[in-house]
Amino acid sequence: MTNPTPHPIADEPDPSSRTELFQTRDIEQARQWGTRTFCENELRNIDVRGELNASLLYRKYGSIGIGRMSYGGEVTIRPSTFDDFYLVQVPLSGVERITHGNETITSTPTVGSILNARQQHEIIHGAGTEKLILRIDRDLVERLCGQHLGNGAQAKVEFEPAMPLDSASGRRWASTMRWLFDYLDGTQSSSALLTAQIEHMIGSLLLISQTSNHSEALNEDRSRSVTPAFIRKAELFIEERAHEPITVGNIAEHVGVSVSSIYAGFRKYRNTSPMHLLKSIRLNRVREQLLRSEPKSTTVTAVAYRWGFAHLGHFTTDYKRWFGESPGETLAR
Template sequence: MQSLAFSTATPPDAVLAKFEVCHTQDLEEARRWGERIFCENRLRNQDRQASVDTRIYYRRLGGIGVGRMSYGSDITIDPGVLDTFALIQMPIRGEEVIEFGSRQVCSTPTQASVINAHLPCRIHHRKDTEKLIMRVDRSLLERICQQHLGRTLQKPVEFLPAMPLDTAEGQRWMRMVGWIYDNLSNDEGSLPPLLAAQFEQALVTALLTCQPSNYSAELCADEGQSIAPSFVKRVERYIEEYAHEPISIVEMAEHVGVSSRSLFAGFRRFRNTSPMLYLKEVRLRRVHEELQQSSAGSTTVTAVAFRWGFSHLGHFTTDYKRRFGESPSDTLAR
């Protein structure tokens, strides 16, 4: 059964036909390709009498990856936690059951599934199932969410795992998916950076607006009701400019001419955080950016952390990993 919501010039079962990366009857080879594209995983064939016939079509574009894949048998996929990306799965036919702890989502041609970047899962792929997939880097997702909100995020973006495709939002999402699949299926050359960035922005914006998440209320709020007072924005700019220096609440309040109490109240109401937590988030982001731009031989994690005011390395490492999905030493080694 084909999803009624998916409509493109390219038939769904011909999507990315020019970009086949794997066709194998070997389960271990299929696992290695899954690891190459996604992450470490374990595959188990639940029907030992049936042969595996894995096909993967995949194309990477900046912070997103699009694909079409099938296994040809009843397969259980155990990827653990997708630390660095979110995964949207849209069956063309058949179904998958995705376990999130004690919860389950049945992914079908009329209901896609969203696997968040920080929650453990297990996927039960049924025989004769074929699916379209969208891989979205966690860093891209959070960067665009931050752009729309006009502030840094205090928690990872977390979507509801079930995505009905027979709703207005679901159909809007699938029109966007169809547009992107059409373009990437038929254009074999490398895309200009500006066009690639447009695809990234459009896809992630559609995901953030079409699929409910822990930031939906704020993203969809009436702008007139959610505009923060000017002093909140001025303090944010102050923090961005002087994050490398010791900053106190008193200094922030004096800079904008309000009381410390008003400053706390403004951040709590309009940013759902405190000024000092905002400062900490900005400093974590600066550490991340500096580690990305440095080499392991030119500096150390300790030196960069101390430079941005993190004196307790244990707490810093925990906060960094929670925020970016990897340890600071992994970022530096990349």
């Protein structure tokens, strides 16, 4: 039998939306499409008598990607340390053993897993195992965490690696992954607004569904008091209009309260100001655009001006403080 070559089933011109299907019986081809879709990896067939039949249906949508995959036989995967994303895995059948440092978890249809960014893992994928996987950008998760905490800056997030899927929150997360996989079936393109809303929903649900180093603060923030509706409405207005020259007066007028109420509300319930939130959103939008752009096709100055930063010196200082690197270094990645 001739080994089929991995191939995309959709050549989507928009790089933020792509569907790919791979199927192969060749372990090197399987390793290559793992590298192409996720990161560099070592892949070894444990049971040489078993038959490898690797398959992946993967759909990329903005800052997230959802897929269904299996290797058929028993294999060991050692992905390289990845900095840019988290990988969430929900087994549909079979079993995996995932090791990080001295900790090993056994992942089954009742126990999912999260591979954290900046960590080294080894995965033993059992024969007959099939799983849903979600790749979600680290920048998205950390930006949303900062927004929920109200500090206006990205917060480094480290999740517990084991995700109970038989709890209420685990069942909700697993059903959301199944919904997302089905929803993106055949989706070729979408509006930027809808993409942002789906990213926000998935990232926020992950933060409240899975234990992390910020769970206590996130839970305290939700239980501290009920946030007035005008604050949430103002945040949505700022998020959607970040590309426009909006003022606190515009925000107050939109939500129907005074300017002083806007300032007082953000200070009490978010521990920040509306303009600080706007700056953080714009800085994150700049970073997202720089990461997607080629140095030959754009400049830092052009992107900064696009998002309302007229003073490049102040912009560069703020950017370095937010992200730990210069905007030029981000563009050069």
